[in-house]
Amino acid sequence: MIPALLELRGIQKIFPGCIANDDIDLTIAPGEIHALLGENGAGKSTLVKMIYGVLRPDQGEILWRGESIQIDNPASARALGIGMVFQHFSLFESMTTLENVALALPAQNLDLLRVQLEKTANEYGLKLHPDRYVYDLSMGERQRIEIVRCLLQDPKLLILDEPTSVLTPQESDVLFETLRKLVAEGRSILYISHKLEEVRALCGQATILRGGKRVDNCVPVEETAQSLAEKMIGRRVEPIQDRETPMSTQKRLVVSNLSKRSDELHGTDIQDVTFTVHAGEILGIAGIAGNGQTELMAALTGETGPPQSGSIEIENQDATAMAPMDRRQLGAVFVPEERIGQAAVSNLSLIQNSFLTSGKRMGFISAGIIDWSAVDAYTGHILDRFDVRATGRDALASSLSGGNLQKFIVGREILQTPQLIVxxxxxxxxxxxxxxxxxxxIQGLVANGAAALVISQDLDEIFGLCDQIAVISQGNLSTPRPAAEITTEAVGLLMGASNHASGDALANA
Amino acid sequence: MPLEMPLLTLEARATPSASAAWLSPLLALTLTAITGAAIFLVMGKSPGIALYIYFIEPLTSWSGLSEVLVKAGPLILIGVGLSIGFRAGIWNIGAEGQFIAGALLGSAPAIFFYESANPLILPLMMLLGILGGMGWAAIPAVLKTRFNANEILVSLMLVYVAELLLIHLVQGPWRNPQGWGFPGTRMFPDAALLPVLFSGYRIHLGTIIAIVLPLLVWFALAKTQFGFQIKVFGSAPLAARHAGIGEKRMIWVTLMIGGGLAGLAGVIEASSTIGQLVPKISPGYGFTAIIVAFLGRLHPVGALLAGIAIAVTYIGGEGAQISAGLPKAVTGLFQGIILFYLLAFDLLTRYRLTRITISKSAT
Amino acid sequence: MTELIIASIMTIMTAATPLIFAATGELICEKSGVLNLGVEGMMLIGAVFGFAAVTVTGAPVLGVFAGALAGIFASLIFGFLTLSLLSNQVATGLALTIFGTGLSALFGLEYVGKTIEQIEPIHIPLLTDLPIVGRILFGHDPLIYLAIAILGLTAWFLRRTRAGMVLRAVGDSDYSAHAIGYPVIAIRYAAVAFGGAMAGLGGAYLSLAYTPLWAENMSAGRGWIALALVVFASWRPSRVLLGAMLFGGITILQLNAQAAGFGIPASYMSMLPYIATIVVLVLISRDSTRIRLNAPACLGRAFRAER
Known part of the structure; x- marks a missing residue:
């Protein structure tokens, strides 16, 4: 019998306050695409960081081709033949593609490397420009750099951490072709994902993690997406409930021809964005991260100042030049993308964080003095209503898990009884x-007559939750269309569209 | 054979330790004293006696205590202002320049109306002192908000400019015509001097202001929306922006508070213990107050206590120079060392040291 | 007239040299992502220990080494606090300046008023005697050549060597560098120590060559000006030279104007370098995109590797 390429036995990793990995076994055969499935926080990233030598296991054994080894650092992992494509890319923004590749390889002549880089990129159909700076590149291009720099080391095992989270459906298909080619050459792939359909389509074996433990091993094609989800989550999952869309002509948010320059160094400018959200309606904006979502959000909250042109109306009042708190006074609330550092302050208590955006609207301030006891009561209300697990109202925001913190933030906004939530x-x-x-x-709020704008890169979420769908790409927004009349493929094409005109043309085709 | 390897490691605390936050200044002071003892030993002095002169003797007499409080006054005033700025992440390190600017502008009435007995001259001087400090701090504020220029470097460069301006004025246009050519202005009229509280001691009205002010600021920071905004702006600028806390406003307000208080300290110093303007009006109060702010944990009441503690070493340093022949420069060295220790111990508020054991299979 | 121009160029170079040393060191330090505001303190420490070493041994070479070593020692305190104990870089840099001012004042007490032999300009027969270019090219003191050589090597290092590329990478994204497997903390220690050595050299230049004596606070803000120079140079070595010469020029202008006695009070003329620093900072910083494009992305940020 051929020994497994990689075998993990009883791996344990403990972080302060949590057991990230507990007694995990995993076996990867040569020439296999092995899925590592699990929810957020199940311990997938921790486990692969140990395989790649970024973290060190507290206990357990790693066998490479049947021999017990210790992987001290990424360099020794690479020397063994392990390559890794990180979810949050390990790239250097102010450096060129070529430099980024060179940094991950042993020292060598850059001119020779350029030739090799171009050869490998062509061989696997991964288009790259060696001299372009990373900050200029799309997410898909950045991922290609990561993949090519792994391939240049002729890896036996390639680890990919949630690779399709930054790709359009069409780009994902191209990636899968590349991966199949690699496996055909006898390489193995460890594919980390929580997207069940793609695991079923791509992977020969799957190891499922839940709460830091290995709960199952299975062959994905023999399972259904539903059964995989149940293994992953531990119980039956209910799909997002459909709801009746109450017809309303009452406009809650009207954005017309909005253009706003990004104040981030390598940001995306918003160009000529127009849409309307009515009462009782959820408008979804799909798109790959970095296509202007952050800038659109900031333009709507008003936190980066007034736009260069265009207008924003909230509840039929011109809010174009309004400060964030005044917009909130009109009945709008906002939940930005960054939980820690933008929506909440990590080193402040939940009470203080409740006050952060609710102070004015909830009347917690009189004559400049804060009524902390009222804020305290409000915080208690948030924790109860939204089932936020925390050690108390005075727990620091940083002590909450991602899910609990998000429930707290959404709760803080929804309990302000807004007419519009973004x-x-x-x-x-x-x-x-x-x-x-x-x-x-969110659905409950909208059912009561509020309007919601949901910006998301998760297409399942967009299609499950929203009545109208628009796509943002390079700062342009496509015309919103009813969810029932648009397909995933069409949205995918719009996500990859390079400009407004061609985007609409594709959608209409 | 498994090998047990004990190892010390840092573990992030879920909540910053409140006890460590107050303990680390005390630890820093203690270790500075121990380090000081070693330095004295190297210098051939008896560490016991030297430490006594430095840290204890100023506190053993009423006059010593009075001197400590007088010295602490400017340190506290500036330190409180700087704490607010540092909390907000605005690094105004040019308080020394704002102190001088306040002393200059605030002293102008006393110099131009040197025979005045009008009781309003003193309030006017205080007001001008505050405005002088604010004006000097307005330069980095404008340049940062308008042109994005680094406030650290701008405020610091302005210290040198203020010092040179002071020297020019007291040697030139503002020099005392009856001063036999010594650099320095006329002595202020009595109406322009802050009243002394107890005869025989130098404690004056300004000292009382310096002691009361931190308590007021404490209240303001804890209870008002402004105090909350400072905290949010300093710990998470993006969250502040999201919550509508304007960046430019925070830069302006914190620099005005810091500059205003430094300017007030400057005019108080000129109109109390000195009674005129001289070239060396400050023994580096503006810089020492940076240490006061940190030693006081960027808390106004902390700045009060830290100001007094640092003042002890100033007075002790003067005593040591006279009675033990120890150079005054030792005080400056101590101040740097205190800050080093403090920054090192700060780690303990955010992390905890734990022993972990890694079992390694040795082959 | 020619003589005046030659003399001016010679003095501009001596005024620029301490800034070149200190700014080059800080540039490397900042390129690795570490902001060390303690340059002024390290310069003073370098100045006093360099001076002391020459007083004791009489050997200028040892003075130069002592200055650099003292700078390294001081920078490693900073490095330990910020890199190993994760203290705030701004606060720790200030602490280093306060510490350096105090330490140098105390240690320097016994050297105040002492004199040593100044490091003399070199004289190469024939070459130095060439008309006009002779002294401009071959008539400086050896440390000026050292400063320019180090600056040139730094430019080459950052641009052309792999180690330089790694240094830039660490300053651009510490987490990425760590994920790929570079020892971020060790690299930053090295950069901090280099910064210390250069600041120490700059200080030693002041007390050994510029004015061969020791006086308390003799750096007079040059450490801070060096910090401003790094911003001015947009983190590019070639522009450090330009900036340092500019400041050298202003210093000389100020001295000459005082001597000529234009009726402007001496104090006002002495303000020139500081005001010029502010003006230059404003001019450079106006274009915030350019600053952000060139500034190392991790500058001033603490890094702790999870293990």
Whole structure:
């Protein structure tokens, strides 16, 4: 029998306050695409970081081709033949593609490397420009750099961490072709994902993690997406409930021809964005991260100042030049993408964080003095209503898990009884239970006559939750269309569209 | 054979330790004293006696205590202002320049109306002192908000400019015509001097202001929306922006508070213990107050206590120079060492040291 | 007239040299992602220990080494606090300046008023005697050549060597560098120590060559000006030279104007370098995109590797 390429036995990793990996076994055969499935926080990233030598296991054994080894650092992992494509890319923005590749390889002549780089890139159909700076590149291009720099080391095992989270469906298909080619050459792939359909389509074996433990091993094609989800989450998952869309002509948010320059160094400018959200309606904006979502959100909250042109109306009042708190006074609330550092302050208590955006609207301030006891009561209300697990109202925001913190933030906004809620990436990195709770709350709010704008890169979420769908790409927004009349493929094409005109043309085709 | 390897490692705390936050200044002071003892030993002095002169003797007499409080006054005032700025992440390190600017502008009435007995001259001087400090701090504020220029470097460069301006004025246009050519202005009229509280001691009205002010600031920071905004702006600028806390406003307000208090300290110093303007009006109060702010954990009441503690070493340093022949420069060295220790111990508020054991299979 | 121009160029170079040393060191330090505001303190420490070493041994070479070593020692305190104990870089840099001022004042007490032999300009027969270019090219003191050589090597290092590329990478994204497997903390220690050595050299230049004596606070803000120079140079070595010469020029202008006695008070003329620093900072910083494009992305940020 051929020994397994990689075998993990009883791997354990403990972080302060949590057991990230507990007694995990995993075996990868040569020439196999092995899925590592699990929810956010199940311990997938921790496990692969140990395989790649970024983290060190507290206990357990790693066998490479049948021999017990210790992987001290990424360099020794690479020397063994292990390559890794990180979810949050390990790239250097102010350096060129070529430099980024060179940094991950042993010292060598850059001119020779350029030739090799171009050869390998062509061989696997991965288009790259050696001299372009990374900050200029799309997410898909950045991922290609990571993949090519692994391939240049002729890896026996390639680890990919949630690779399709930054790709359009069409780009994902291209990636899968590349991966199949690699396996055909006898390489193995460890494929980390929580997307069940793609695991079923691609992977020969799957190891499922839940709460830091290995709960099952299976052959994905023999399972259904539903059965895989149940193994992954540990219980039956309810799909997002359909709801009746109450017809309303009452406009809650009207954005017309909005253009705003990004104030981030390598940001994306918003160009001529137009849409309307009515009462009782959820408008979803799909798109790959980095296509202007952050800038659109900032333009809507008003936190980066007034736009260069165009207008924003909230509740039929011109809010174009309004400061964030004044917009909130009109009845709008916002949940930005960054939980820690933008929506909440990590080193402040939940009470203080409740006050952060609710102070004015909830009347917690009189004559400049804060009524902390009222804020305290409000915080208690948030924790109860939204089932936020925390050690108390005075717990620091940083002590909450991602899902709980997001429930707290969404709760803080929804309990302000808004007429309009704007949410960016509502369930990104959140476990399934919390995600379902957040979806339910948004739907409940809208059922009572509010309007919601949901910006998300998760297409399942967009299609499950929204009545109208628009796509943002390079700062342009496609015309919103009813969810029932648009397909995933069409949205995917719009996500990859390079400009407004061609985007609409594709959608109409 | 498994090998047990004990190892010390840092573990992030879920909540910053409150006890460590107050313990680390005390630890820093203690270790500075121990380090000081070693330095004295190297210098051939008896560490016991030297430490006594430095840290204890100023506190053993009423006059010593009075001197400590007088010295602490400017340190506290500036330190409180700087703590607010540092909390907000605005690094105004040019308080020394703002102190001088406040002393200059605030002293102008006393110099131009040197025979005045009008009781309003003193309030006017205080007001001008505050405005002088604010004006000097307005330069980095404008340049940062308008042109994005680094406030650290701008405020610091302005220290040198203020010092040179002071020297020019007291040697030139503002020099005392009856001063036999010594650099320095006329002595202020009595109406322009802050009243002394107890005869025989130098404690004056300004000292009382310096002691009361931190308590007021404490209240303001804890209870008001402004205090909350400072905290949010300093710990998470993006969250502040999201919550509508304007960046430019925070830069302006914190620099005005820091500059205003430094300017007030400057005019108080000129109109109390000195009674005129001289070239060396400050023994580096503006810089020492940076240490006061950190030693006081960027808390106004902390700045009060830290100001007094640092003042002890100033007075002790003067005593040591006279009675033990120890150079005054030792005080400056101590101040740097205190800050080093403090920054090192700060780690303990955010992390905890734990022993972990890694079992390694040795072959 | 020619003589005046030659003399001016010679003095501009001596005024620029301490800034070249200190700014080059800080540039490397900042390129690795570490902001060390303690340059002024390290310069003073370098100045006093360099001076002391020459006083004791009489050997200028040892003075130069002592200055650099003292700078390294001081920078490693900073490095330990910020890199190993994760203290705030701004606060720790300030602490280093306060510490350096105090330490140098105390240690320097017994050297105040002492004199040593100044490091003399070199004289190469024939070459130095060439008309006009002779002294400009071959008539400086050896440390000026050292400063320019180090600056050139730094430019080459950052641009052309793999180690330089790794250094830039660490300053651009510490987490990425760590994920790929580079020892971020060790690399930053090295950069901090280099910064210390250069600041120490700059200080030693002041007390050994510029004015061969020791006086308390003799760096007079040059450490801070060096910090501003790094911003001015947009983190590019070639522009450090330009900036340092500019400041050298202003210093000389100020001295000459005082001597000529234009009726402007001496104090006002002495303000020139500081005001010029502010003006230059404003001009450079106006274009915030350019600053952000060139500034190392991790500058001033603490890094702790999870293990």
């Amino acid at each position: 949410v960016s990436q509502p369930t990104w990195g959140v476990d399934a239970g919390a995600a379902a709770a957040i979806h339910e709350q």
